[in-house]
Amino acid sequence: MYFGSVKFFKHLIIGVIILAIAVPTGISMGLSVSNKKKTDEIKSLQAQVSGISTGDTAMPDTPEALFELYKNLEDKESFLKLLSEYDSELYDKFVKSLPAMNGDNTIPAEVVPSPVSTTASTTAATTTVTTTVPEEVPLIEFTTTPPPEVSEYSDIYPELYCDTTKNVVYDEDKDCVYLTFDDGPSQYTENILYYLDQYNIKATFFVVPSGSDECNRLLRRIVDEGHTIGVHSKTHVYNDIYESVEAYLKDFKECYDIIYAATGVKCELFRFPGGSINDFNEETRDEIIAEMTRRGFVYFDWNVDSNDAGGATWTEMYTNVLEQTANVNRAVILMHDHNNGYNTVLVLEDIIKALLTDERGYKFDKLTNTVRPVQF
């Protein structure tokens, strides 16, 4: 048989036909074997899980062994629910180690469990699992009630904690602008409310309430007009409140109680006087933050500072806000509602107008517990 002869071509054609039939058949047989293997695996996993739920099979007792089972499951959510009911401590351990075992620092959305069963809500504490992720990635946090953790401060105001059971996926909030007003109410609160209403904007007020009738009236107006109200301080005296965790808690509680009495709102958000990092809390800040977080409260610092508290002029405030806002993905803007706040009122409308008409298409909103915190 010579290359190019009739016989050569005959053999070539037969060869090609055989290849054309045999190869796909072989592949598909192989695939069906592997599909069957996969189906068998899933069946056996499901049997294992249902065995666990009926008590016939033991639940793996280490996060690693759980992960081996978990990673192949289709219904991860039911498994997590089962695990949380079976052993809440093991569940916490497992969920905390999940990101590392996934080789990732985020918890994939599909593995976030439904809120833990209400049977757990008989004790009071809060477990928060938060992952550190880049600004752009929606961050998922969940808090379970009850929080089993205790601290050396648990006996101080044990009822002072945020008891909302959260299963939070943070808002997509690129280009969002959050106006925040600290230190109010003041003689200018109603002017600020007026401009916010004119432009149908919701904002956030971190207040320093005196408890007077006039103050309570203004607190109610803030709430009635749909804005977020948060704790700032009762006294705003840095040297006192940052002296110790106990001193901070006392000041926070007084502020929290006045707001609750006046408005019926149990604040979930707060802002530290001077921000979370300041010259007065170097010694105590870590412990204070840990204690407030343990209690489920969320604090917001800011990433845009109008510097109205520092005596900025109209022009300086306007420039500060617009320039800094342009440099961030989303802006938490620090302004003040205080009795020296005349410039703030003067410039507020112009800032709102400039941002509303900016080509970037900013949206104004208020802070809530589904807004990813801005923290120093």
Ligand SMILES: [Zn+2]
């Ligand atoms: Zn302040």
